[in-house]
Amino acid sequence: xxxxxxxxxxxxxxxxxxxxxxxxxxxxxxxxxxxxxxxxxxxxxxxxxxxxxxxxxxxxxxxxxxxxxxxxxxxxxxxxxxxxxxxxxxxxxxxxxxxxxxxxxxxxxxxxxxxxxxxxxxxxxxxxxxxxxxxxxxxxxxxxxxxxxxxxxxxxxxxxxxxxxxxxxxxxxxxxxxxxxxxxxxxxxxxxxxxxxxxxxxxxxxxxxxxxxxxxxxxxxxxxxxxxxxxxxxxxxxxxxxxxxxxxxxxxxxxxxxxxxxxxxxxxxxxxxxxxxxxxxxxxxxxxxxxxxxxxxxxxxxxxxxxxxxxxxxxxxxxxxxxxxxxxxxxxxxxxxxxxxxxxxxxxxxxxxxxxxxxxxxxxxxxxxxxxxxxxxxxxxxxxxx
Amino acid sequence: xxxxxxxxxxxxxxxxxxxxxxxxxxxxxxxxxxxxxxxxxxxxxxxxxxxxxxxxxxxxxxxxxxxxxxxxxxxxxxxxxxxxxxxxxxxxxxxxxxxxxxxxxxxxxxxxxxxxxxxxxxxxxxxxxxxxxxxxxxxxxxxxxxxxxxxxxxxxxxxxxxxxxxxxxxxxxxxxxxxxxxxxxxxxxxxxxxxxxxxxxxxxxxxxxxxxxxxxxxxxxxxxxxxxxxxxxxxxxxxxxxxxxxxxxxxxxxxxxxxxxxxxxxxxxxxxxxxxxxxxxxxxxxxxxxxxxxxxxxxxxxxxx
Numbered sequence: 001x002x003x004x005x006x007x008x009x010x011x012x013x014x015x016x017x018x019x020x021x022x023x024x025x026x027x028x029x030x031x032x033x034x035x036x037x038x039x040x041x042x043x044x045x046x047x048x049x050x051x052x053x054x055x056x057x058x059x060x061x062x063x064x065x066x067x068x069x070x071x072x073x074x075x076x077x078x079x080x081x082x083x084x085x086x087x088x089x090x091x092x093x094x095x096x097x098x099x100x101x102x103x104x105x106x107x108x109x110x111x112x113x114x115x116x117x118x119x120x121x122x123x124x125x126x127x128x129x130x131x132x133x134x135x136x137x138x139x140x141x142x143x144x145x146x147x148x149x150x151x152x153x154x155x156x157x158x159x160x161x162x163x164x165x166x167x168x169x170x171x172x173x174x175x176x177x178x179x180x181x182x183x184x185x186x187x188x189x190x191x192x193x194x195x196x197x198x199x200x201x202x203x204x205x206x207x208x209x210x211x212x213x214x215x216x217x218x219x220x221x222x223x224x225x226x227x228x229x230x231x232x233x234x235x236x237x238x239x240x241x242x243x244x245x246x247x248x249x250x251x252x253x254x255x256x257x258x259x260x261x262x263x264x265x266x267x268x269x270x271x272x273x274x275x276x277x278x279x280x281x282x283x284x285x286x287x288x289x290x291x292x293x294x295x296x297x298x299x300x301x302x303x304x305x306x307x308x309x310x311x312x313x314x315x316x317x318x319x320x321x322x323x324x325x326x327x328x329x330x331x332x333x334x335x336x337x338x339x340x341x342x343x344x345x346x347x348x349x350x351x352x353x354x355x356x357x358x359x360x361x362x363x364x365x366x367x368x369x370x371x372x373x374x375x376x377x378x379x380x381x382x383x384x385x386x
Numbered sequence: 387x388x389x390x391x392x393x394x395x396x397x398x399x400x401x402x403x404x405x406x407x408x409x410x411x412x413x414x415x416x417x418x419x420x421x422x423x424x425x426x427x428x429x430x431x432x433x434x435x436x437x438x439x440x441x442x443x444x445x446x447x448x449x450x451x452x453x454x455x456x457x458x459x460x461x462x463x464x465x466x467x468x469x470x471x472x473x474x475x476x477x478x479x480x481x482x483x484x485x486x487x488x489x490x491x492x493x494x495x496x497x498x499x500x501x502x503x504x505x506x507x508x509x510x511x512x513x514x515x516x517x518x519x520x521x522x523x524x525x526x527x528x529x530x531x532x533x534x535x536x537x538x539x540x541x542x543x544x545x546x547x548x549x550x551x552x553x554x555x556x557x558x559x560x561x562x563x564x565x566x567x568x569x570x571x572x573x574x575x576x577x578x579x580x581x582x583x584x585x586x587x588x589x590x591x592x593x594x595x596x597x598x599x600x601x602x603x604x605x606x607x608x609x610x611x612x613x614x615x616x617x618x619x620x621x622x623x624x625x626x627x628x629x630x631x632x633x634x635x636x637x638x639x640x641x642x643x644x645x646x647x648x649x650x651x652x653x654x655x656x657x658x659x660x661x662x663x664x665x666x667x668x669x670x671x672x673x674x675x676x677x678x679x680x681x682x683x684x685x686x687x688x689x690x691x
Contacts, residue, residue, distance in 0.1 A: 212401045212674065213408070214666045216632075220651045221412045221659070310526060317528040321633055322648055334528070341534045341637075346549070349542055358531040365526035 044299070047378040054374025057367035064364055068167040072133035075141040076161040077148070078122040080329055083156030088343075091151040091352050101143040124329060151352035153339065159353065163360055166331040170361075173246060173332065174313040178305060180251025181312075185258025186301065190289045192259070193266030204263070207256050215253045216318075222249055223324045242327055246319075250312055258304055265297050299379040306372035310365040317361060333361045394678075398671040405667045406453065406660070413656050414445055439465060439657065452660070461661035466653050472661035475646060480665075482552055483635070483642035487627045489558060490566035494623075497570040502577025502612075503604060509582065517574065524571025533564040533637045550639040561638040565631060569623050573616055580612030587611070614685055621674040 048054055067074065077100045102118050119126065119134050126134065150159040192203040226235065226245055235245070269275065270293065278288050317334030319325035321341070326332040340354030427435070436442040439462070440451050455462060461472035505517045524532075540546045540560060547560045584590060585608055593603045632644035639645075643662060650658040 208397070209401050209404055212398075212667060212671050213405050214663060214670060217647065217651070217659075217663045217666065218408065218412065220648070221409070224651055224654075225412060225415065314526075314528055317530075318633065321528070321530045322636075323652075337528065337531055337534075341530055344534060344538055344542070346542065349538060351538065354531075354534055354538070358527065358534070361531065362523060362527050366522055369522050369526055 044375075044378040048374055051374045051378065054371050054378075057371040057374070060367045061364070061371065064167065064367075065171060067164065068171050070133070071164045071168055072123070072126070072130045073137045073140070074164065075137065075145050076164055077145045077158035079157060079161040079165040079331060080124055081122055081157065083152065086148075086152050086156040087154055088350055089148060089152040089156065091149055092147055093149075094147070096147055097144045098147045099143045100145040101138070150356045151350070153353055154343065159336075159356060162331050162336060163333070163356060166333045166336050166357070167360065169243065169326055169330055169332040170313060170316065170334065171364075173243065173250075173316045173326070174309040176247045177250040177312045178254070178308045180247055181254035181308065182258060182301065182305060184251065185255035186262050186294060186297070188255065189259035189262030190266050190293055190297075193263035194270055194285060194289050194293065196267075196270075200263070204260075207259060211256055219249055219253065219319070220322070220324060223319065227324075243330070246316070246325070250315060254308055254312060258301075258308075261300055261304060262297055265300055266293055269293055269296055303372060303376045303379060306368055306375055310368045310372075313361070313365060333357050333364075337361060394675050398668070398675070401671055402664060402667055405663060406456065409660055409663050410449055410452065413654075413659065414448070439463065441656075456660070456664065461664070462657040464650075464655055464658040466650070466655040466658065472658050475658060476643065476661060476665060479641060479643040479646055482640055483631055483644060486558065486562050486565060486631060486634070486640065486642060487624075489562035490627055491569070491623075492566075493563060494566035494569035494573055497566075498573025498616075499577055499609075501570070501574040503581060503609065505574065505578045506581030506585065506612075507600070507604065518578070521571040521574040524567050525575075527568075528633075529564060529568065530633050530637060532567050533561075533634060536560055536564055537637075550637075552638075552640045552642075557638075561634050561640060564637075565627060565634045569627070572619060572623070576615045576619055577609075577612055580615050581608055584608045584611035610684070614681070617677055617680050617684060621670070621677045624669065624673045 048058075075097070101122065119131055123130075123134060145158075146160060148158045148160060150163065152158055153162070188203065188207075192200045223242075223245070225231065227242065232242075235241075266289075275288060275292060278292050283292070313333075316325050316332060317337060320332060320334030321338045323338075326335050328335070336357035337354065340350070340352075340357055343350040343353040433442065441448060443451070452462070459473075461476070463471050464475060467475065501517045501521065505514045508514050537549065537560070541549050548557050551557045581604075590603060590608055593607050598606075631642060632648050634640070635642045635645040636648060643665070646658065647662045649655070650662065
């Protein structure tokens with residue numbers, strides 16, 4: 001705003017006639033400093049906060065994500081160790097905690113022999129951080145674990161623990177695969193829109209052709225090919241497991257809508273003055289695209305992100321249902337729901353095996369969808385000040 | 387118009403060729419072929435089998451042969467269901483999948499439109515919130531979860547429908563409801579958004595001003611404008627119903643195309659899988675074309691280019 005009254009203009013002004021306008025300038029300056037411009041982000045956040053459903057979903061998702069990250073430290077039973085005495089045990093209401101982990105003596109004995117220690121047996125192969133978390137859990141809770149509040153499966157494994165460990169994989173699949181698709185989609189769309197001309201034309205034609213390709217079929221092929229024992233062994237010797245492949249393959253499908261949206265936005269932005277300015281001071285096209293244009297698209301990208309994650313997670317569940325998704329001993333919600341589905345038989349319905357994983361998937365995707373809608377409304381400039 | 391159709395048909399041909407090439411390359415890059423059995427086949431038998439299916443030449447020869455054969459409309463013989471040609475399998479499975487898909491779409495449309503219109507008119511009420519929650523749940527739940535719940539409730543707990551099979555109307559109702567559920571949900575949401583957009587327009591106010599009743603305004607004026615987003619979602623919806631039917635057909639043991647596709651991919655039945663992929667691509671492209679044509683009918687401002 002007005003920056004006219006600088007220090008040296010105020011100091012010598014002693015005459016009462018001159019002081020009045022100067023005071024007014026100072027007052028104006030102070031007022032101008034008081035007023036904060038609202039950024040798009042803050043404005044959107046203000047509107048999102050009014051949407052109670054969206055905020056509830058945001059909190060719910062934060063809780064789910066937090067508990068997925070902290071699973072090793074929570075007092076849960078082993079998700080892998082079978083308990084053949086208790087196969088298909090129904091959910092119990094109490095007692096809340098039972099002692100399940102091996103006794104202190106057993107924990108120590110295994111380690112001294114140098115064989116695979118008890119953590120490997122109970123929780124599978126874990127990396128350093130997760131092992132540390134498991135040890136912290138033992139220090140905090142000892143051998144106590146939550147009782148089987150959600151029942152047990154056909155091998156007597158605790159469903160509650162499997163749900164928590166499955167959340168880690170399901171959420172990771174959703175988030176990472178979406179990020180891969182985001183990376184491809186944003187780069188492709190931004191480059192296409194910025195360069196324009198025949199390159200844009202060609203790039204968009206390619207997307208059009210790819211859009212008509214039935215990708216579900218292709219993915220099923222790719223995954224069957226890559227789970228061929230010999231191919232799988234080769235890939236695993238290079239440190240690529242099925243989940244990594246899944247990230248890449250799914251990410252490679254879901255980028256097309258994103259690239260279209262980004263291209264449209266870039267087309268409308270690229271003649272703005274800030275782009276011209278960047279070009280006049282000699283910024284390279286790559287710099288203009290990724291430093292100047294893409295940050296302006298963040299709102300679109302965030303909305304799309306929250307709406308793509310559920311799609312990817314659904315796709316994971318779909319593939320797990322066909323037996324092509326996450327493989328045992330890993331667990332994901334899709335896999336659990338699939339196992340639960342096969343436990344519905346005319347003889348007996350082990351409803352808990354099906355209902356609880358479905359609830360987990362449903363609640364998460366429900367929250368993501370509602371949050372995505374809320375974000376879209378909050379970031380929509382047409383709905384501003386409403 | 388003619389130029390437009392010509393161009394689009396050319397694109398469809400190009401798309402089909404791309405899909406053919408990708409699928410061919412993917413299938414041939416698998417180690418082990420369609421003739422792998424639990425017990426290895428005698429080399430001479432295997433050779434004869436490969437000759438019968440024209441899989442004994444170089445890749446280029448096979449590519450040329452298969453492309454030429456598929457172009458004539460003959461999709462070859464299935465390598466698993468040995469006595470059947472792919473055309474026969476499609477002729478057998480397509481009507482089943484088609485029936486299921488049409489029923490699912492009819493259900494999705496009727497429920498989706500009703501829910502969407504009610505929700506838009508009663509905006510902000512408890513009814514609106516309930517309907518939209520159901521719609522979001524329909525989108526958020528995997529189809530096999532919906533199917534599982536439906537089976538649990540309506541087959542075992544309250545035996546209304548048979549578990550599986552295909553033939554009578556009672557057997558088709560439950561699978562088509564499960565198949566249509568996510569699309570009913572999506573249509574409901576689209577109709578609601580579209581209606582809300584349209585209801586604020588001047589011509590709606592004009593319609594009210596000249597004294598029309600709410601039903602007349604909604605059905606004669608508003609719904610038509612709200613129809614466009616729904617129509618453009620139909621193309622992908624058809625594709626989704628095709629893939630969704632993979633799960634639903636497996637669950638309800640319906641021998642349609644979805645079921646055949648899953649089996650052919652898992653068992654490396656190259657010819658059948660290729661035939662089904664090509665069929666699906668064609669359907670998808672044709673549906674997209676139909677949607678574009680419909681668009682010009684519904685919205686006179688849209689011009690074909």
